[in-house]
Amino acid sequence: MPVYNLYMGCSVPANYPNYEAAMMKVAEALGMEFEYMPDVACCGSPNLRAIDYFGWLVVNGRTLAIAEKNGHDILTPCNGCFGSLKDVQHHLKHDSEDRARVNKELRKHDLEFKGTIKVRHLVEAIYTDIGPDEIRRKITKPLDGVGIAIHYGCHLLRPADVTEFKPEMLEELVRATGAKVVEYPLWKQCCGATILPVNEPLAIRLARDKIRSMKEAGAEYATVVCPACGNQLDLQQLGLKESYGEVYDLPVLLYPQILALALGIGEDAVGLRMNRVAADSILGHLKG
Amino acid sequence: MAESKQTSGKPMTLVDPIDMSLLDAKFRDDIKSMPDGEELSACFACSTCTAACPIANQWTYKPHQLIRMILLGMREEVLSGKEIWECLTCFQCQERCPQKVRITDIFFDCKNLAAESGKVPEKVLAIAKELIDKGQLYVVTSDWEREDLGLEAAVPGLSTDGIRAILKETRTGRLVKGGE
Ligand code: SF4
Numbered sequence: 001m002p003v004y005n006l007y008m009g010c011s012v013p014a015n016y017p018n019y020e021a022a023m024m025k026v027a028e029a030l031g032m033e034f035e036y037m038p039d040v041a042c043c044g045s046p047n048l049r050a051i052d053y054f055g056w057l058v059v060n061g062r063t064l065a066i067a068e069k070n071g072h073d074i075l076t077p078c079n080g081c082f083g084s085l086k087d088v089q090h091h092l093k094h095d096s097e098d099r100a101r102v103n104k105e106l107r108k109h110d111l112e113f114k115g116t117i118k119v120r121h122l123v124e125a126i127y128t129d130i131g132p133d134e135i136r137r138k139i140t141k142p143l144d145g146v147g148i149a150i151h152y153g154c155h156l157l158r159p160a161d162v163t164e165f166k167p168e169m170l171e172e173l174v175r176a177t178g179a180k181v182v183e184y185p186l187w188k189q190c191c192g193a194t195i196l197p198v199n200e201p202l203a204i205r206l207a208r209d210k211i212r213s214m215k216e217a218g219a220e221y222a223t224v225v226c227p228a229c230g231n232q233l234d235l236q237q238l239g240l241k242e243s244y245g246e247v248y249d250l251p252v253l254l255y256p257q258i259l260a261l262a263l264g265i266g267e268d269a270v271g272l273r274m275n276r277v278a279a280d281s282i283l284g285h286l287k288g
Numbered sequence: 289m290a291e292s293k294q295t296s297g298k299p300m301t302l303v304d305p306i307d308m309s310l311l312d313a314k315f316r317d318d319i320k321s322m323p324d325g326e327e328l329s330a331c332f333a334c335s336t337c338t339a340a341c342p343i344a345n346q347w348t349y350k351p352h353q354l355i356r357m358i359l360l361g362m363r364e365e366v367l368s369g370k371e372i373w374e375c376l377t378c379f380q381c382q383e384r385c386p387q388k389v390r391i392t393d394i395f396f397d398c399k400n401l402a403a404e405s406g407k408v409p410e411k412v413l414a415i416a417k418e419l420i421d422k423g424q425l426y427v428v429t430s431d432w433e434r435e436d437l438g439l440e441a442a443v444p445g446l447s448t449d450g451i452r453a454i455l456k457e458t459r460t461g462r463l464v465k466g467g468e
């Protein structure tokens with residue numbers, strides 16, 4: 001059974017315990033062992049990278065060094081954490097000067113970054129280590145071909161030379177549940193989360209563009225794999241009523257929620273009631 | 289056929305002329321020496337980055353202009369503008385650049401240079417303060433929700449001591465102290 005160092009970051013446990021619960025259930029069903037990492041907290045987010053590049057390198061270098069101690073890959077369900085860890089790992093592997101500077105700090109805490117493990121996003125690990133075929137074999141309640149739009153999130157896809165993620169991975173994982181993947185023109189576009197602190201109206205407009213694009217393409221549901229994207233696409237729909245007087249009613253599910261339901265896991269166990277736009281209609285699309 | 293109107297006064301220009309005496313050639317070198325600046329001078333001003341940018345239409349200076357401004361040495365205009373802070377960090381420009389200029393990454397480097405001279409938007413500074421005080425941006429408040437879902441009330445393994453100790457000693461700590 002593959003074992004992973006589970007790095008939750010701060011947003012999922014605080015804002016999306018339904019994401020956390022669903023991924024733990026999925027792991028159990030698929031035979032993946034997630035071990036919560038000791039002594040870690042937040043990755044600092046792109047905001048930390050913006051104001052304090054070196055601090056960001058040390059914080060994430062430390063997390064990577066802790067994970068290296070037991071040799072298991074580090075896995076996270078958050079695109080923000082994934083982007084930070086992947087980018088820092090990439091940079092420290094290629095820049096020996098910065099690696100030396102970071103390790104000088106880490107040695108004070110008996111740690112050293114060596115770059116010996118991989119950084120994995122939850123969905124990439126499910127795709128690579130379990131795979132769509134195995135998932136299909138385990139599914140007991142496949143979806144009935146209902147149309148789902150995927151929002152990948154910028155920091156999962158780009159920069160591709162750093163993230164090494166391919167959109168086909170999540171596409172195939174959604175299809176494996178029996179759902180249809182709905183393509184839409186703005187699939188690559190940002191949800192707007194990162195600029196909430198500096199320009200909220202613009203952030204809201206970006207979320208709106210995205211949701212409209214999904215709806216217009218005929219999506220009945222959307223799926224995300226990041227808490228920040230979840231905020232923008234699910235929670236923000238409530239805000240859109242206020243700021244634009246528009247109601248979209250597009251339920252947004254975290255991918256492991258969809259997968260868990262198809263694996264026969266109950267809706268309460270994946271916290272379906274916590275989704276902001278009511279998502280329980282998805283239960284009517286489960287066969288078997 | 290419509291006749292063109294006679295206009296008087298100064299001819300219209302698309303951009304204001306650049307005051308050469310205000311250019312700071314060291315700016316380009318600063319960016320080049322930073323982690324992502326290597327390919328900076330490969331830019332051939334094709335504007336593909338701007339075409340890829342979902343918010344460039346909101347900006348006075350578009351991504352391709354910002355890159356040109358860095359090359360020219362327009363330090364003040366780039367580092368004091370709102371553009372670098374409004375950048376979504378979506379990497380769409382960088383993904384499409386035919387010359388492999390790491391545009392988004394370079395804007396991160398610009399923000400670091402701005403931060404070094406204390407120029408950080410208030411709400412971003414507030415985020416820095418959260419990291420120093422609490423060691424995380426979100427803190428679990430509804431632990432009953434977690435328990436309802438069969439999760440432990442407190443996140444297993446969570447400890448904010450490490451990140452707080454690190455950031456107190458780096459620029460984050462200095463910025464927060466300076467802002468108090
Ligand atoms: S896409 Fe690249 S080469 Fe073209 S203008 Fe932008 S930075 Fe320059």
Ligand code: SF4
Binds near residue numbers: 337343344
């Ligand atoms: S990373 Fe910034 S500059 Fe580049 S396309 Fe996105 S918002 Fe525009």
